[in-house]
Amino acid sequence: KQEVTQIPAALSVPEGENLVLNCSFxxxxxxxxxxxxxxxxxGLTSLLLIxxxxxxxxxxxxxxxxxxxxxxxxxYIAASQPGxxxxxxxxxxxxxxxxxxxxxxTRLMVKP
Amino acid sequence: GAVVSQHPxxxxxxxxxxxxxxxxxxxxxxxxMFWYRQFPKQSLxxxxxxxxxxxxxxxxxxxxxxxxxxxxSLTLSTLTVTSAHPEDSSFYICxxxxxxxxxxxxxxxxxxxxxxxx
Numbered sequence: 457k458q459e460v461t462q463i464p465a466a467l468s469v470p471e472g473e474n475l476v477l478n479c480s481f482x483x484x485x486x487x488x489x490x491x492x493x494x495x496x497x498x499g500l501t502s503l504l505l506i507x508x509x510x511x512x513x514x515x516x517x518x519x520x521x522x523x524x525x526x527x528x529x530x531x532y533i534a535a536s537q538p539g540x541x542x543x544x545x546x547x548x549x550x551x552x553x554x555x556x557x558x559x560x561x562t563r564l565m566v567k568p
Numbered sequence: 569g570a571v572v573s574q575h576p577x578x579x580x581x582x583x584x585x586x587x588x589x590x591x592x593x594x595x596x597x598x599x600x601m602f603w604y605r606q607f608p609k610q611s612l613x614x615x616x617x618x619x620x621x622x623x624x625x626x627x628x629x630x631x632x633x634x635x636x637x638x639x640x641s642l643t644l645s646t647l648t649v650t651s652a653h654p655e656d657s658s659f660y661i662c663x664x665x666x667x668x669x670x671x672x673x674x675x676x677x678x679x680x681x682x683x684x685x686x
Binding site: 487488502545560 | 602673
């Protein structure tokens with residue numbers, strides 16, 4: 457059974473810092489991995505999707521990497537802003553292509 | 569593109585009543601829709617997978633008679649919480665997987681429905 461872990465569970469940083477969120481998964485037989493953002497009481501916003509054959513994806517100040525063999529992904533946020541404050545979730549899609557398994561999330565607070 | 573809507577966005581009901589939540593893919597066809605549940609400060613837990621025209625597949629520990637799922641068309645799935653009780657209060661989120669090719673099995677998520685059972 458796939459298990460996804462995110463570290464840290466919570467993070468508070470001053471504005472402007474570069475930061476790294478970590479995601480690890482136990483079964484490397486994945487189809488893809490996604491990073492989502494969730495604001496309080498809201499649904500999920502997809503940030504980046506990395507196919508199993510890819511090593512990284514970039515969107516603006518966000519960069520996500522994937523090391524499938526070691527079961528790890530990182531989300532790098534450059535020059536953090538207060539508007540980045542949210543919960544960040546990673547999720548892996550198994551090779552069967554059906555079930556997304558979510559990590560517990562990292563609650564990020566960027567202080568002005 | 570790839571917008572998923574949910575209705576209602578929030579609902580408050582009395583214990584014992586049934587509540588229906590709709591999930592619609594607005595600009596694409598979805599053969600498969602998923603229903604998730606999220607408790608406060610916790611992550612999403614998959615409840616069931618719904619395929620158009622067939623019975624839903626429920627995850628272990630999810631009562632199929634309690635959470636009725638209907639996926640009658642390629643753009644609509646409904647989740648009915650029957651005889652709701654306070655412990656059913658949660659945030660319910662649906663997602664839809666596009667039928668079109670090249671979608672990389674990506675799931676698109678709805679905005680969620682907050683259910684509070686008094």
